[in-house]
Amino acid sequence: MSLDTVAEDIRDEARARANDIREEGERRAEEIVADAEADAEEIIAEREREVERTIEREREQTLSSAKLEAKQQRLEARREMLQRVREQVESEIADIDGAKRENLTESLLEATVEEFGEDATVEVYGRADDEELLTELLADYPGYSYAGEYDCLGGLVAESDASRVRVNNTFDSVLESVWDDELKEISARLFDQDTPTP
Structure with missing residues (x-):
């Protein structure tokens, strides 16, 4: 090779x-x-x-x-x-005015009187525009007297120093109670929701 x-x-x-x-x-x-x-x-x-x-x-x-x-x-x-x-x-x-206001205020006054004992000395306060009405209503309750103005829609606030009790029976307090109790139903009606069954 x-x-x-x-x-x-x-x-x-x-x-x-x-x-x-x-x-x-x-x-x-x-x-x-x-x-x-x-x-x-x-x-x-x-x-x-x-x-x-x-x-x-x-x-x-x-x-x-x-x-x-x-x-x-x-x-x-x-x-x-x-x-x-x-x-x-x-x-x-x-x-609210007239007889309706008088009837409502009288009902609240009667409920207030039940909170105090007999012979109590009670001072009652109310809306300035209701002074005359309250004074007339209080004339039927010995020991009760109009004591001055209270900022509210109507009704009254009563207090007694002797018993240290204060009762708020104003239209405002009644409205607050009703408003809280009925708020769900009010909302349901306003906003087209199903009303809850009690």
Whole structure:
């Protein structure tokens, strides 16, 4: 075998080996590129999912916040409406006059008298506009006297130093009691809710 043949065989073997290495390198490069593309697609998909979750979270937070704000506005509107109704009722109560006012005041005075013992000395306070009415009514009750003005819609406040008893039978106190007892029904009527069954 000649030296040229040996050299040619070595070159052929080197070329074959170089081809194998190049093919292996290309195959490996293709695998790396495919893996990188798959990883990139997974990263992109994960980022898209994160963005969608973030959007959904923000949408839910915005919706929740909007619902809460709407609820607060409804509650505030209801409070304002109830306050207006209360003021209107107070105004109408303050405007009661004549025999109706006299009868209501007399009923409250009778209930007040029951709270004090006989022979009690009781001072009675009332609305300035009701001084004459109260003075007339108190004339039938020995020991009871009109003592001055009390800021109220009507009715009376009575107190006795001897028994340390104070009775508030004003229209205001009656209204407060009725208002508290009937607030659910008042709200139901005002805001078209089902009236709760007692």
